Amino acid sequence: MxxxxxxxxxxxxxxxxxxxxxxxxxxxxxxxxxxxxxxxxxxxxxxxxxxxxxxxxxxxxxxxxxxxxxxxxxxxxxxxxxxxxxxxxxxxxxxxxxxxxxxxxxxxxxxxxxxxxxxxxxxxxxxxxxxxxxxxxxxxxxxxxxxxxxxxxxxxxxxxxxxxxxxYADLAPVPGAVTVQVLSERPDGTRAVVSHFNKTHKGRLARLLATTTGEPDSVVRLRALLRRAGLHVEHHRGTELTLVVPAAAVTR
Structure with a gap:
């Protein structure tokens, strides 16, 4: 990976x-x-x-x-x-x-x-x-x-x-690469794109991916690995994953 x-x-x-x-x-x-x-x-x-x-x-x-x-x-x-x-x-x-x-x-x-x-x-x-x-x-x-x-x-x-x-992705796109969108979910179920703290959650995700002993070879197996780690991850299409975080966790 x-x-x-x-x-x-x-x-x-x-x-x-x-x-x-x-x-x-x-x-x-x-x-x-x-x-x-x-x-x-x-x-x-x-x-x-x-x-x-x-x-x-x-x-x-x-x-x-x-x-x-x-x-x-x-x-x-x-x-x-x-x-x-x-x-x-x-x-x-x-x-x-x-x-x-x-x-x-x-x-x-x-x-x-x-x-x-x-x-x-x-x-x-x-x-x-x-x-x-x-x-x-x-x-x-x-x-x-x-x-x-x-x-x-x-x-x-x-x-x-x-x-x-x-x-930076535009400098050289990678066809087939897994990408991750971070959304916050409010108690009423509505969602919003995370802006500034997107970086915090991607940093945490990078730490998990850098240190896991798992070796996922597909978006489906990556999603399963992240879910086992306790993350709320959704896969709706292609190679894009959605990481959903509680709105209260966006600023932490």
Missing amino acids: LVLLPPSETKHPGGDGAPLDLATLTAPELTPVREQLVGAVVDLAADVPAARAALGLSPAQDGEVARNAVLRTSPTMPAIERYTGVLYDALDVRSLTRAQRARAAGRLAVGSALFGLVGAEDAVPAYRLSAGSALPGLPTLRALWKPVLSDVLAGADELVVDLRSGA
Whole structure:
């Protein structure tokens, strides 16, 4: 099972790993595009106003531009620890046992505007580039990534659970991947799409999928696994699952 996670705009700073080595990242066939984008991001950082415009940053965020300027030489840490935010707080990889962490390493991967795809334990620096960024002189990120990243993801010989957000899923859709919609259910039975706390519940789901000893190979078996774990999961069509959470649990 391969679980695709979205990245986060913000990243944990620092790290104690060696500087970025693109050749060591998951899916080495993505290296040429990675090299092109890393070079473009580093070069762009030399022009701070242009970098702000391309990356959608304010002057108060110039530290993000400074990170990009040194991303070739700055320290790294495992990708699953680099990304921050609500989903990653709920995933909470630092609390996993050694056995769970090893299992997660083989199952979790993160969609990335800069690297295309990184495995959980791939060593990456802090950087700033989002799926919607437009780098001067280059095609759109979707145009760069879709031809090569789609082939990589299509080659997965296991069940793919795609938890990426829309912009990152659009970089390279995965036909046949399981997707998950999160709905809250009120006491009267009415339902609503969960917005912000969608990330919390997907983080919890990712933790479960990363650590389970089960190996589902279809959407039906995945639904059964999640139900055994106590989740209210529905399957109405195709490869889309619906995770239903009580309205009272939406903010927890």
